[in-house]
Amino acid sequence: MHLPLKHKLATVLLVLSTANAVSNTALAATNEQFFPLANYRVGAYASSGIPVWAGMIDYLRYINEVEGGINGVKLVWQECETEWTAEKGIECYERFKNGLNGAPVAVYQPNGAPAAYALADKAAADKIPLITLGYGRTEATDGSVFPYNFPVMLTFxxxxxxxxxxxxxxxxxxxxxxxxxxxxxxxxxxxxxxxxxxxxxxxxxxxxxxxxxxxxxxxxxxxxxxxxxxxxxxxxxxxxxxxxxxxxxxxxxxxxxxxxxxxxxxxxxxxxxxxxxxxxxxxxxxxxxPYPGGSEFEIHKRIKQHILDQGKSDLKDPKSFGSVYYNSGLVNAAIAVEAIRAGQQKFGHRPLNGEEGRWGLEHLNIDEARLKAIGFYGLMQPLKLSCSDHEGGGAAKVQQWDGSRWTLITDWVQADRETLRPLIEAKSNAYAKEKGITPRSCASED
Amino acid sequence: MTFFLETLIGGLLAGTMYSLVALGFVLIYKASGVFNFAQGAMLLFAALTFVSLQEQGLPFALALILTVVVMALGAILIERTVLRPLVNRSQITLFMATLGLSFVIEGLAQGLMGAQVRALDLGIEDVPLFWGDVMVSQFDLVAAATAALVVTVLALLFNRTRIGVSLRAVADDTRAALSIGINLNRIWQIVWAVAGILGLVAGLLWGARQGVQFSLSLVVLKALPVLIIGGFTSIGGAIVGGLIVGAAENLAEVYIGPYIGGGITPWFAYVLAIVFLYIRPAGLFGEPAIERV
Known part of the structure; x- marks a missing residue:
């Protein structure tokens, strides 16, 4: 093959520019954390889902634009439609599990009970922790059997x-x-x-x-x-x-x-x-x-000032600002962000992979002082997770509908988790026996 | 005995709500022999249009009239773009076209008018009334009266008007009807428009009960066993089928449910439909298909 000099030069330049672009992408990706959004914006449950994703995206945008990311690590996200079904939920997970342009996945939220059940074993094999706030397997509270499942805050x-x-x-x-x-x-x-x-x-x-x-x-x-x-x-x-x-x-x-x-x-x-x-x-x-309605919490003031009022919100209907589902999106996103932050304390201020994300989750400790610092005091209960306890909290508030809005009528009502624990362990042990899993020792991990 | 009576009457009244949905299917099936898979989507579209117009500040009557106009225009559009190009194609082709149509209408409805849940207040109180010791729902009584009115209007339309006679001729033998100069396209436009209006009536009643949202399109799942039992070609059959399904599923839930874990209403209607398929494949009032072989 004999190419004229001009063509050779052009080819070399093309190769060099491509290599440069690739290395730029890699450099950019090295300091980005991928936040997959398995959502349901269409179908039977779209009306519930749309405000949830708005809450999540608004919070992630707030972290990036106001706080400069998590300790300097910017968040990138991409959506994938699941229609709240297991099969599409699995498809989205498969698409996302390896990250986005080099930005790794630290935690994954399946956002739907069918997908959560379907992905439980798969995610454990891939070493990607699943966060299932208010859904998923209750027995996954026992982290010795379910190292990669986190039914955080309030199980059924x-x-x-x-x-x-x-x-x-x-x-x-x-x-x-x-x-x-x-x-x-x-x-x-x-x-x-x-x-x-x-x-x-x-x-x-x-x-x-x-x-x-x-x-x-x-x-x-x-x-x-x-x-x-x-x-x-x-x-x-x-x-x-x-x-x-x-x-x-x-x-x-x-x-x-x-x-x-x-x-x-x-x-x-x-x-x-x-x-x-x-x-x-x-x-x-x-x-x-576990995430009451209302837009008077500190985080709402911050998001309103920096995101909503700047026209950067994902919310199409401003009336949904502070709705229960919008707030659930905020709380879900905050737990993921805080878990990554916790992981960074051990692994350094860089993007984390799934195993590191799991470590972050198992060492998550959002106490009242931290809740106040991040603006979630009153909207979210203190949350402390460990190897043996993947739920944490276990409390909920009671709200009452007056025809136009919810009013909180109680403070946090705590569940009697000690009474329930033997039931959970019986179920997790049965699961371990069925799947041939040897539970890890949490004594050394906690 | 009072409890049994109350369950039976409540079931019969609930069944009229299913009948209202089933009537839209019957109309299109009678005119074209096609099971219109898009009926649920039309129901959703009609109800969403109505509440969206009300949200713009339009009074009830004006919103209702405008929605009827929208459904009629939609029927003309469907006839021109979907049905006319498929004339003389097999019934399964038309069925598949309605399947595609359902996705288009659902997407359009949510894309244009939003996916959020909307409240719909028809001004009918959904409170208990007592006939002696037997409790009945005022809302269900209104729904039953609406179904009776709709059936009367349809019966008059079919039997006393020139359009109705043309429609019956098309249903009996499309080619023969065409040969004597009946305008098939016009008949299809009218039938789809009336089916759309029936969708609006059913959508308003169901929407008032559960809110106007995507799941309205799923109420048609209740119509299928009604149609199998009553027959796909009979308006009276849709009413009787609805009553049977409503009463049977309510009685079954209360008296059989506790022994087999409960929550049996959705599938019990289908079990009943299968039994009817064995006994009367064309349904109670359907026309049996007789073919020379």
Missing amino acids: YSEASAVINYIAQREGGLDRLKGKKIATVYHDSAYGRETQSPLALLAEKYGFENIQIPVADPGNEQSAQWRQVRQLKPDWVFLRTWGVSTPVAIKTAARFGFPVERIIGDIWASSDEDVLPTGEAGKGYLALT
């Missing part, structure tokens, strides 16, 4: 315990629960059934009658269920629904004359989107949440 078991403790507060003490009837109207799915074991245990301990009434997906007709509620006359209803089944439950309860102020929604039945369609029927509805 803790949620069940917190709601019983709140009812006890209202009734005048735990001893007053004896003889009471507490019905759980639940979405008939893995998520909905998750609280059956802890509620059975607590019913035995405190002597209340534990009634379980399932609602099949999607739950847009619930006459039969609420007719049973009317017949059984429970003192309280714990509503564990999701999506459209929540407003339908609240409206059907009103139709059957059940007082709405005796219904307590769970974490996935506690958003503005759940109650907006209920009109008058929803006034007085109670809900448990």
Whole structure:
């Protein structure tokens, strides 16, 4: 092959410029942390998802633009649509797990129970920690069996315990629960059934009658269920629904004359989107949440000043600023950022990989002083994780819907995690036995 | 006994809500022999259009009229762009076209009007009423009255108007209808427009109960067993099918559910439909297909 001199020169220049571009990309990537966003902006759950991603993106943008990244490490993110399905959730994970242009993944949020269950083993094999706030396997609290799963802050078991403790507060003490009837109207799915074991245990301990009434997906007709509620006359209803089944439950309860102020929604039945369609029927509805609604927290002031007012927010509808789901996005993003920050204390101020991200999560300690420093005091509970405890917190606040906004009516209501721990360990040990996993010793890790 | 009666009546009334959704399918199936997969998307689009217009400050009546106009224009557009190019193609081709259409309409609805949940207040109180000891829902009574009104209007349209006769002729034999000068394109436009308006009526009632959101398009899942039981070609069948499904699933949930774990309403309707398929494949009021072989 004989090329004219001009062509040779052009080829050399092209190669050199490409190499330069590659090295520039690599240099840029070396100081960037990839934050994958597996989202659901379309489909049946889009109305819930859109404010969540806005909260996450606004916080990440705030960290980059106001704080200059995490100790100088800038965050980059990319979205992938899952439609809240397992198969697309796996596809997104596979696309993201190796990072973006050299920027590694330190933590991964599957954002959906189906994907969280499907990815549990895969992520462990890839050594990428999954953060599942308010969903996922409760037994993954036991980090000795589930080193890469983090059902942080409030598992479904803790949620069940917190709601019983709140009812006890209202009734005048735990001893007053004896003889009471507490019905759980639940979405008939893995998520909905998750609280059956802890509620059975607590019913035995405190002597209340534990009634379980399932609602099949999607739950847009619930006459039969609420007719049973009317017949059984429970003192309280714990509503564990999701999506459209929540407003339908609240409206059907009103139709059957059940007082709405005796219904307590769970974490996935506690958003503005759940109650907006209920009109008058929803006034007085109670809900448990680890990330209450409201835009008067310190972080909101900061984000409003630096992101919203500058026209840089991902939020298309400003009315959603401070909504429960927007705030859940903020809290989810803050946990990931703080975990990376914790990891950087050991590994240096540089982007972290999955194993380092896991170390950061297991050494995460967001105390009250830290919450105040990052502007999340009141919006988020203190959170301390370890090898043996991948949940941390275990508390929720109770909020009440007044027809236009949520009002907080309690401080943090703590779950009785000690009572629940044997149940969790029994399940995690059974899982370890089934999968042939030898639990690691947390004594040396903590 | 009171509890049984209450469950039965409640189920029958709930069934009329399913019938309202099923009627849109029947209309299009009668005119073209096609199961319109896009009916749920049309229902969502109609309800979203209505609430979006109301959000702009339009009064109820004006928003309703404008939505009817939008649905009629949509029907003309669908006929021109989707159905007309597929005339004389097989029914499965038309079915697949409606499948694609459903994605387009759903995407358009959410893209143009947003994916957030909207409240819809029709001014009908959803509170309990008591007939003696038996409790019934005021909202369900309004829904049942609406279904009765819709069926009456459709019956008059089919039996007492020239359009109705043309429509029946197209349904019986499309080629014969064409040969005597019936304008098939016009008939399809009218039928799709009426199906869109039926979607609006069903969308408003379901939307008032659960909020206007994407999951409205899923209420059509309830219509399929109704159609199998009542027959795809009978308006009366859609009503009877709805009543059967509503009553059966409510009774089953209360009396069978506790023994098998509960939450059985969605699949019980389909089990019932399978039983009917064994006994009467064309449904209770459907026209059995007879072909010379």
